[in-house]
Amino acid sequence: MDEAARIPTNLRTLLIIEAVSKSEQALTATQINASIGLPKQTIHRLIAMLETEGYIIREPGTKSYRPSRRLREIGNGLVHVTQNPTIRHQILQQISEQLREAVNFVVPEPTGMHYLDRIDADWPLRIQFPIGTNVPFHATASGKCYMACLPAAKRTRLVNALALNSLTKATITRPEALLEELSLTAKRGYAVDDQEFMEDMVAIAVPLRDLSGAYAASLALHGPVQRLSLQDAIGHLPVLQSGAEKLQQALFSDPTGTE
Numbered sequence: 001m002d003e004a005a006r007i008p009t010n011l012r013t014l015l016i017i018e019a020v021s022k023s024e025q026a027l028t029a030t031q032i033n034a035s036i037g038l039p040k041q042t043i044h045r046l047i048a049m050l051e052t053e054g055y056i057i058r059e060p061g062t063k064s065y066r067p068s069r070r071l072r073e074i075g076n077g078l079v080h081v082t083q084n085p086t087i088r089h090q091i092l093q094q095i096s097e098q099l100r101e102a103v104n105f106v107v108p109e110p111t112g113m114h115y116l117d118r119i120d121a122d123w124p125l126r127i128q129f130p131i132g133t134n135v136p137f138h139a140t141a142s143g144k145c146y147m148a149c150l151p152a153a154k155r156t157r158l159v160n161a162l163a164l165n166s167l168t169k170a171t172i173t174r175p176e177a178l179l180e181e182l183s184l185t186a187k188r189g190y191a192v193d194d195q196e197f198m199e200d201m202v203a204i205a206v207p208l209r210d211l212s213g214a215y216a217a218s219l220a221l222h223g224p225v226q227r228l229s230l231q232d233a234i235g236h237l238p239v240l241q242s243g244a245e246k247l248q249q250a251l252f253s254d255p256t257g258t259e
Contacts, residue, residue: 026064142218149215
């Protein structure tokens with residue numbers, strides 16, 4: 001029996017979704033089928049169905065496909081529900097107690113960076129962003145951390161699609177300048193917000209990565225400039241990086257040791 005014929009019908013669509021999701025660029029039907037090996041008529045029929053149902057989308061003017069917003073939202077949801085919120089919160093608490101500043105666990109959503117979890121600073125003077133807050137990509141350390149982890153082509157497309165609104169006099173509003181900042185961020189491994197989102201607030205963020213090495217979330221620290229200078233924030237980088245490693249180990253490692 002042909003190997004492709006042995007693949008259950010319901011599994012074939014999942015294999016197509018897997019192929020599209022793993023690729024950093026849009027794929028044609030032939031490229032998608034390279035690792036699956038289905039008959040040509042079958043692969044085209046299944047791709048058409050996935051496109052109709054909104055799981056994949058065709059790149060304008062091409063015959064190549066990429067994940068749709070619907071599929072990305074499913075992926076984000078799976079990341080959220082597979083993370084142990086108690087363990088995550090306890091690790092954030094340890095980092096915040098060590099640094100004595102607000103520490104945030106932030107993930108990307110279509111509307112901006114989403115505060116999934118946080119520990120506030122134990123100071124009378126503090127800047128509060130409740131869990132569930134969404135903040136812009138371009139003016140925050142967590143957002144720039146996420147964008148810097150994207151492949152260069154995707155990063156450019158996202159920056160060009162953003163409304164780079166000026167939030168303070170320090171906000172980067174030119175695409176070319178933001179892309180230059182993101183390139184620097186990618187090289188050094190951390191992102192900063194030097195009063196770009198709010199006057200008198202600075203922030204620093206480092207990425208968390210999943211088992212495949214892909215970006216999963218930003219671990220960010222912020223505080224008022226009256227107490228925390230940008231250089232002070234950068235000085236906390238080793239603690240943040242250590243915290244990110246601890247979170248990665250706790251949230252993304254396979255506890256059974258089988259993956």
